[in-house]
Amino acid sequence: MGEVSNEVRRLETLIEINSLINSQYRDVRVLLSRIMESAERLIGTDASSLLLVDSGTNQLYFEIALGDKGEDVKKYTLEMGEGIAGWVALNNRSLVVNDAGSDPRHCSLIGEDTGYKTDMLIAVPLRAKDEVIGVLEVINKSDGNNFNNDDLRFLEVLADQASIAIQNARDFGQLSSELDRLRTRVVTDSAQRDQELVWKSPKTEALLTQADRIALSDSPVLILGESGTGKELLADRLHNYSNRAAGPFIKVNCAAIPADLIESELFGYVKGAFTDAVRDKSGFFERAGGGSLFLDEIAELSLSAQAKLLRVLQNGTYQRVGGEVDVTVDVRVIAATNKDLGISVDSGTFRQDLYYRLAVLPIEVPPLRDRVEDIEFLAHYFLDGFKLERKDVPSDFSLEALEVLLSYRWPGNVRELQNAVERAVITCRGKKEITPLDLALPGKNRENTEYKGKNLKDSVTLFKKSFVREVLFAHGGNQTLAANALGIQRTYLSRMIKELNINHRGDEA
Ligand SMILES: Nc1ncnc2c1ncn2[C@@H]1O[C@H](COP(=O)(O)OP(=O)(O)OP(=O)(O)O)[C@@H](O)[C@H]1O
Ligand SMILES: [Mg+2]
Numbered sequence: 001m002g003e004v005s006n007e008v009r010r011l012e013t014l015i016e017i018n019s020l021i022n023s024q025y026r027d028v029r030v031l032l033s034r035i036m037e038s039a040e041r042l043i044g045t046d047a048s049s050l051l052l053v054d055s056g057t058n059q060l061y062f063e064i065a066l067g068d069k070g071e072d073v074k075k076y077t078l079e080m081g082e083g084i085a086g087w088v089a090l091n092n093r094s095l096v097v098n099d100a101g102s103d104p105r106h107c108s109l110i111g112e113d114t115g116y117k118t119d120m121l122i123a124v125p126l127r128a129k130d131e132v133i134g135v136l137e138v139i140n141k142s143d144g145n146n147f148n149n150d151d152l153r154f155l156e157v158l159a160d161q162a163s164i165a166i167q168n169a170r171d172f173g174q175l176s177s178e179l180d181r182l183r184t185r186v187v188t189d190s191a192q193r194d195q196e197l198v199w200k201s202p203k204t205e206a207l208l209t210q211a212d213r214i215a216l217s218d219s220p221v222l223i224l225g226e227s228g229t230g231k232e233l234l235a236d237r238l239h240n241y242s243n244r245a246a247g248p249f250i251k252v253n254c255a256a257i258p259a260d261l262i263e264s265e266l267f268g269y270v271k272g273a274f275t276d277a278v279r280d281k282s283g284f285f286e287r288a289g290g291g292s293l294f295l296d297e298i299a300e301l302s303l304s305a306q307a308k309l310l311r312v313l314q315n316g317t318y319q320r321v322g323g324e325v326d327v328t329v330d331v332r333v334i335a336a337t338n339k340d341l342g343i344s345v346d347s348g349t350f351r352q353d354l355y356y357r358l359a360v361l362p363i364e365v366p367p368l369r370d371r372v373e374d375i376e377f378l379a380h381y382f383l384d385g386f387k388l389e390r391k392d393v394p395s396d397f398s399l400e401a402l403e404v405l406l407s408y409r410w411p412g413n414v415r416e417l418q419n420a421v422e423r424a425v426i427t428c429r430g431k432k433e434i435t436p437l438d439l440a441l442p443g444k445n446r447e448n449t450e451y452k453g454k455n456l457k458d459s460v461t462l463f464k465k466s467f468v469r470e471v472l473f474a475h476g477g478n479q480t481l482a483a484n485a486l487g488i489q490r491t492y493l494s495r496m497i498k499e500l501n502i503n504h505r506g507d508e509a
Contacts, residue, residue: 006042010154013038014161021165028169029064029278035162036066036136043151045138047116049073050126050162051085052134060089060135063278067139069116076110083107084123085135092132094124094156098146122147124159128167136162197233200377203366208237214361215241220313222298222358223336225365226476228415231336232296234365238334239292247291250284255297263305264321273322283320285312285329292332298358299339299350309333310354333358340478367476368410368417378414379405382421383434393425398433408441411473465500468493477505 017038020031036048047067051060058080065073081090087105088095098120100106111117123137136159141147199205214221215238223231232251239249257265264273268283284293295301301309312318313333317326335358344350368375379397387393397405401424410416424438431438454462468486472493475481479497483490497504 010042013042014157017158017161021161021168028165030275031165032064032162033066035158035165036064036138039136039138039155039158040066043122043138043147043154044142045140046142047139049085049137049139050134051078051089051137052126052166053080053089053132060085063134067116069114072114073110073116076113078107083110084121085137088123088125088135088137089132092125092127092130094122094152096122096147096152120147122152122155124152124156126159126163126166128163133163133166195233197230197237198378198381199371199374201371201373203371204374207234207363207365211238211363212241214238214363216243217361218332219360220333220335220358222341222360222362223334223365224341224362225336225338226367226411226413226478227338228413229338229365229367230414231338231365232294234363235294235296235334235336239294239332242292242332244291244332248288249292249294250288251294251296252284253296255300259302262302263308266305267308267318267320267327269321270323273320277322280320285318285331286327288331289329290331292334295333295335297337297339298335299337299341299344301350303349303351306351306354310351310357313354313357338476340480342480367474368413369408369474372406374414375405375410375417376402378417379421382418383425386422386425390425392429394428394431394434396433398435401434401436401439404436404439404441409474411476461500464496465502468496468500469502472497472502473505 017031017035020034032050036050039045040048047065047070049062049066049070050064052063053059054061054077057077060078060080060082062074062076065071078086080086084095084097084100084103084105084107086107095105097103097106100118100120101108106118108118118139120141121137121139123135125132126134126136136155138151138155141151197208199208211234221238223234225231235251236249239245252266254262264277264281264283266283266285268281268286269277270280271277295309308318312329312331316330317328319326341350341355341359345352345355368378379402383393383397405417405420412419420439420441421434423440424434427440428434428438468482471485472479472482475485479490479493483493486493496502
């Protein structure tokens with residue numbers, strides 16, 4: 001009777017663990033502990049351990065150790081082949097030992113140190129694709145009986161499940177580091193730069209002269225400017241022209257990393273800081289040591305990460321998440337945003353002290369429409385680039401097309417120009433010249449019928465809305481600049497934006 005119910009309980013446990021594996025892979029240590037508790041309970045043992053192979057040292061370390069002396073055991077590591085667990089890992093075979101004292105493979109050292117005597121144990125390999133990744137063992141049967149074949153079989157099934165859980169977690173970890181890689185790019189070699197900065201206008205020339213001087217300083221830089229103006233290319237140049245050019249250059253897009261992860265990504269964490277923190281991990285600051293760190297879209301940084309950033313900028317030290325030790329770093333911070341940080345400070349989403357600290361050396365990249373000489377030059381530069389890649393590219397822009405390029409407002413700046421040229425190249429395949437129609441820029445030939453049939457008050461409101469929206473959009477949503485252009489106070493502009501229900505960037509909702 002008791003036998004049957006134990007069988008049923010074991011089966012139920014396996015089913016339960018199976019469904020946990022499919023749902024809890026982020027909490028792999030909780031899941032593994034559950035598996036080990038089930039093993040202890042259903043086989044009836046005093047202690048259990050899960051050891052993993054450290055791929056760096058090829059040693060076994062105790063990832064989890066349950067039982068009275070569990071915590072003490074964790075400081076030990078075993079060589080491959082050392083002790084029963086080492087033998088199981090080396091030979092990729094399970095082992096049942098009912099008299100550990102007389103087994104020459106048993107390593108009694110840990111037991112003598114911790115004061116916990118191992119009389120009997122079962123140890124089974126954890127495998128991923130037939131390779132041993134660790135060992136699961138249960139120790140000392142509580143009822144004094146020997147371990148039997150049923151116990152061994154049950155532990156082997158649990159070990160398979162534990163292996164799957166570990167593999168899942170590792171795949172997930174691999175996925176997160178893949179995401180890390182996508183979110184950040186480490187640029188150590190200037191030849192890796194995918195795009196070079198080109199210019200013709202005196203405005204850009206003056207900007208670069210200023211930038212090249214700033215490059216030599218170690219103070220933080222804040223690059224401001226509308227979207228698509230070339231802030232990232234300028235950041236590349238600041239690093240490449242600095243004395244740190246041979247050091248690492250790490251780029252982090254603050255908007256692409258979830259707010260609850262950004263702090264640990266930037267500053268690293270210590271083991272145990274949160275559930276998934278099974279090891280100490282360095283952050284981007286540490287990895288950028290001796291080089292530069294590009295914090296793109298800095299306005300999106302969480303307030304707590306801002307506090308830590310301010311501290312590093314002030315005295316070059318920070319603490320890893322969950323840590324108490326000060327880490328010292330030598331990193332030059334280059335920050336960028338297309339947001340109006342003044343507004344973020346007013347609305348309480350950006351620390352004023354950090355703003356002042358970052359804005360020691362501000363560089364404002366002017367919008368493309370304010371540097372007309374660059375428009376034509378860049379348009380030809382992009383067209384020439386396409387000529388190198390493909391055959392049927394028109395040789396030039398028609399005069400009318402050039403006029404359109406020069407008179408357009410370019411709210412999306414250089415990025416929009418680059419896209420417009422690409423679109424034109426694709427649509428006018430085989431033609432000699434690119435015409436205004438091929439550029440397909442918005443806003444041309446739009447008929448103005450929206451005031452028809454409306455009274456003066458409604459028409460004025462409509463006009464106000466569209467005019468304010470246009471100016472705001474032209475300034476990349478920067479309310480200070482837009483208010484200047486409109487000749488009104490910024491507070492009045494903000495009120496209008498609210499009252500007229502305008503999207504805060506000025507683009508179509
Ligand atoms: N002066 C330039 N010469 C050549 N290419 C440029 C220049 N300025 C910008 N570009 C190109 O335009 C695109 C946008 O530039 P970049 O990514 O540096 O802009 P950004 O200011 O960082 O934009 P966002 O605010 O949207 O992140 C890129 O493809 C970049 O290579
Ligand atoms: Mg950018």
